[in-house]
Amino acid sequence: MVPTVGLKVPHVDSADGTALLTDQYELTMLQAALRSGTAGRRAVFEVFARSLPAGRRYGVVAGTGRLLDAIEAFRFGPAELEFLTANGIVDEPTVQWLEKYRFTGNVWGYAEGDCYFPESPILVVEGTFGEAVLLETLALSILNHDCAIASAASRMVQAAQDRPLIEMGSRRTHERAAVAAARAAHIAGFTTTSNLEAGRLYGVPTAGTSAHSFTLLHDSERHAFRAQLDSLGESTTLLVDTYDVERAVRTAVELAGPSLGAVRIDSGDLGVMARRVRDQLDSLGARETRIVVTGDLDEYGIAALGAAPVDGYGVGTSLVTGSGAPTASLVYKLVARSDAPDEDAPMRPVAKRSAGKPSRGGRKTAVRRIDGHGTAYAETVSTGEPAPGPRDRVLQVPLVRDGEVIGRESLREARERHTRSIAELPPTAVQLSKGEPAVPTDFVDAGPRR
Amino acid sequence: MVPTVGLKVPHVDSADGTALLTDQYELTMLQAALRSGTAGRRAVFEVFARSLPAGRRYGVVAGTGRLLDAIEAFRFGPAELEFLTANGIVDEPTVQWLEKYRFTGNVWGYAEGDCYFPESPILVVEGTFGEAVLLETLALSILNHDCAIASAASRMVQAAQDRPLIEMGSRRTHERAAVAAARAAHIAGFTTTSNLEAGRLYGVPTAGTSAHSFTLLHDSERHAFRAQLDSLGESTTLLVDTYDVERAVRTAVELAGPSLGAVRIDSGDLGVMARRVRDQLDSLGARETRIVVTGDLDEYGIAALGAAPVDGYGVGTSLVTGSGAPTASLVYKLVARSDAPDEDAPMRPVAKRSAGKPSRGGRKTAVRRIDGHGTAYAETVSTGEPAPGPRDRVLQVPLVRDGEVIGRESLREARERHTRSIAELPPTAVQLSKGEPAVPTDFVDAGPRR
Structure with a gap:
């Protein structure tokens, strides 16, 4: 290999902006929708998993806090716009739209650390189509990774009973994924991490x-x-x-x-x-x-x-690779949209009919049904308003309102929530053997919500 | 969830510095070695895989270019030092040492895009123990991730024959790992990526x-x-x-x-x-x-x-998760060290004797043996100087000399090298069925090199 004279030093990967952590098709869809006049239609996207990894009994929501940070940082600055223009990825009107972009919609989601099941609507993004479609890849990347790690970590914590767990898998995953993995593992109950940046950035206790x-x-x-x-x-x-x-x-x-x-x-x-x-x-x-x-x-x-x-376990590879399930298979689907941009236009449930990948139209709410012993017995996912009984929990909490992040919380809150959420599951949930989801998902079609 | 009043907005994960993408034990070892007077001993660390993922016939080196960038950015600035001090992770003399840290040693490695086999010494880091031990986690994170992706990608490219492949897995992996995955896939022969940041940062052609x-x-x-x-x-x-x-x-x-x-x-x-x-x-x-x-x-x-x-394939989840092998199992091992800090002190091979995880002492070189048909028939790994025959290839190239990066090259060079490296392997290499490594590794113990 001959040293390449004159080759410019590559940019250091800058995490300051997140707007290009995006699949190109989101921008080409935006361009086409701007041109056809549909970009301003109100839209609801939902994040859910059609199923849990084979044999797993529950999943764990993680990444919410990181996603909120990433949404705040989602702006198209000069570097991003120059790239898009120079490579002809979008046209000039779209570049002008992107230059002013900030997310002004609403986001709800399962609180970080809570458990989830198949079809649980763990994130709901509401805004114009144009502004909400752009968050697809970023939301899925963060949630698919962090939920996969937290879901594996939680099983390890259950297996360790009260013995402490040290997360030490940084070397077996991407250097930035390692930081997020340490954070997710801590939410799920790991005591410490070897990763120093997770200590600096998120306050996860470090060890080594x-x-x-x-x-x-x-x-x-x-x-x-x-x-x-x-x-x-x-x-x-x-x-x-x-x-x-x-x-x-x-x-x-x-x-x-x-x-x-x-x-x-x-x-x-x-x-x-x-x-x-x-x-x-x-x-x-x-x-x-x-x-x-x-x-x-x-x-x-x-x-x-x-x-x-x-007296303690150190876990590396299997933690950062999700112990056989390195991604959570979450999808981001348009479930409702208006026929017109105005605020009062009625929302219409939409769903594709692709073979083997059906989805249910309509914006969903979710309630975890709790019996008299404090044990969860159903996950009710409904296209109507949530109708909780006295012991039930409404699962979606507000995260972003009119573009402003309102759902930020400490890592400790998420960690404590996870402990409570696990305690509430039926005992079969923490068996390591392959099984069905510990809580069945009931779907209630209440007709259009509004 | 009650919005947490007064909770500070978390730092955005800054990729400008890489020094804390490190396991804590590297810093505590440094501290102890500084105190015992051994931190200045000359040391050689090697990166290699004891085996390929089950049934795989070759691995693909990727991440080298990213690693060179990351080594250049590996400095302890005020944010890093303040974290280490405030949390009592290292003592004051160590903080002072870190403040002045920059890597001044040498790095050799297999060129990016080349194939590798069990025990191939794909990276050699030479410096003082103190400066070289700090790079352990960073080097492994980058190489374990990128090699895993490139190794899976290369098999997909072979399976696709001449049809183009689009990388579209960003949503199924950590948002920054996605960028690296797109880069690694392109080296291994993918045509385009959906990931815009991979386009901006590395010039990978984008699609969608x-x-x-x-x-x-x-x-x-x-x-x-x-x-x-x-x-x-x-x-x-x-x-x-x-x-x-x-x-x-x-x-x-x-x-x-x-x-x-x-x-x-x-x-x-x-x-x-x-x-x-x-x-x-x-x-x-x-x-x-x-x-x-x-x-x-x-x-x-x-x-x-x-x-x-x-006419073309889009590949997502299986690409970014390494198609069943999300990490390359590469390790970073001390293989030689001097008894004293001086430049002329002889190097002594060292190796642990842990059950089931043996390693071979001594700094290794590697030669790919090529027969008269241009086909590789052996990977000779030796503790001596490389002794290539006329058709053989010496596999390690200089990447960093006295702390200066000299091995930077374009993504296209790495991509072209991969094509050549694959063409040189025996035909069995590109069979998808499980098998032995396509090229056997021969180990030659030539005694201490110097």
Whole structure:
């Protein structure tokens, strides 16, 4: 490879704007609709999943907070407009329209951290067709990714019971997806993340001490442990499987004393190793020293270690790849539109009839039906106004009103909501085995809503 | 959900800096190594995959160009340092060291677009331990993602033979991963992408015309087609499966005439539908109108349509999720280090002995052995200097020298290289069935290199 003389340094991927995180067809549809006079028709788009990943019993809403930020940043500045113009992607009237674009409509959605089921209308976007169609890809990208991660993470949290989980999958996914994955995992109950940017940007607690390379860097494992203890203190976690675990544990306790914080095991049969190391630690008097295990764990591996003397799990690859379901299969569908741009024009339910991909017209509301024991027994999705019973929960909350974000909340609120939402599901929901959705979706066609 | 009064607007995720796209343990290791005096030891880290995803016959290197950009942007500015200090992640001497950090070492790697096999040393990072260990997560995130996408994309391109492929998976992955996926897919041979930011940032050609929502927006399919043709011209692609395909095709040709560019089918049995639509188009005189099919296609679905009258494929979910292998399982391992910081101190091979995860010490070179027919027959990975025969290719090229990026090239060069690299593999390489790596890796231990 010859260095390319004169090739300009590529732009750094700027996250300041989000308007081109968009499929081209949204802009060409806008152009055609502006020309045909339909761009101003009022429109309702909904985000939902036709089904959960095979065998999964619930999904977890995540990404809402990120989506609200991204909608605020969705503006077409000079860089974006210049690209569109120079490449002839849209015509001049469309460029002028985009230059003034800001989303002025309304958004409702399931609150972040809540559970969802097939057909749950987890996001509703209402505005003119022109302004709402542009958000399709951005909304789906964020929700499909973050819901997939949170849904997998939640199962791991259930499998770990009350033991803490460390998210450490950054290296196995796109560098920015990693930040979002850490956030989604925390909402679903992970305790900490290895990802520093998730700490800075979202306040997710961070964790991490050392890798095998640190041991290999030093003249001996003893030197390495000594160096780590000198710098990070006795409460640190020493990685004990670079050479020989038994020897490493002996050295660790010898150097740190019985108040050593933790040891980490990253290879071998983790259950067998944990028992051996627990016995050894106890025999050395290090009864409070915790054992953290890492290494290709998923929800099943975590559950299998339930009886082992493990004090915490680190999860990487399976978390950031959604444990077999890396995307949530959410779609963004036009479900209603007016015949004319005016505010008072009646909304008409619309739906395509494509083979195998039917959709239901009309703007939907949703209620989670709760029985006398506080357990959810149905997800009622309706084209009418929600009609909750006294214990039921109306699921959509306002997120954006007339273009202004009103649904922002802290990560802690989303995290706490997830705990409550899980507690409310029937016990079968948290079984890891393949099954049907834990709560059936009932569809009520109440006719056009307005 | 009550709107949180006074909650500050979250920072927008800024891509200007990459230094915190890092696992915390890299910084705590740095701190401990600074204190123990080992941070300045010379170190060599290598990136490689212990194996390919199950049944895959080759992998494709992608992400190199993005990694070079990210290394240049890897600086600890005020925002990063303030976060580290405020959260007590590292001590003050480490903060001071980070403030001055820039990578001053050397990087070699397989050129972007080239194929790789198990144990191929696709990236070599040489520097002090302190400066090189910090790049672990960033390098792995970028390469694991981009290689996974390019490796899946390449199989789809082979399956499509000479028919063009449109990348349209943005909505099914993280919004920034989508941009990188479009870039990786283009390197592997995809023709275009729906992702506009990939067009702006990397110059990937973009494509897209309309979705079902555009048809549903209008009072009839006829109105919608008329609007699209008026705005985008007869060369556009009309989506014909919103209601009834046969009627839609009739309407399309009636409105556009025989010079209609293309029709798109997004549902049903794509092979059956393509044949019917081809017959109908031909009978209407629209013999040049192309047929584009989309809808849950992967490499197997593409191959199955080989005999169908299809002129192009759009691929979404399976592309951005690596078609079952969303990460490339690449690791970043310390393979050699000096005993002392000086330039002349000899390098010592190092390797952990963790159960099931062995690694080989020593800095590796790699040569692709080419026979008299121009076909690759071995990947020779050696701890010695490369010893290529006359037809063989030395695989590592210089990317960064003394901290300066020297390996930047255009996307087209990477794309062309991929075509050549595939052409050089044995014919079995492009079979979709599960198999062994198409080229066996030979390991030559030549003793310490220096």
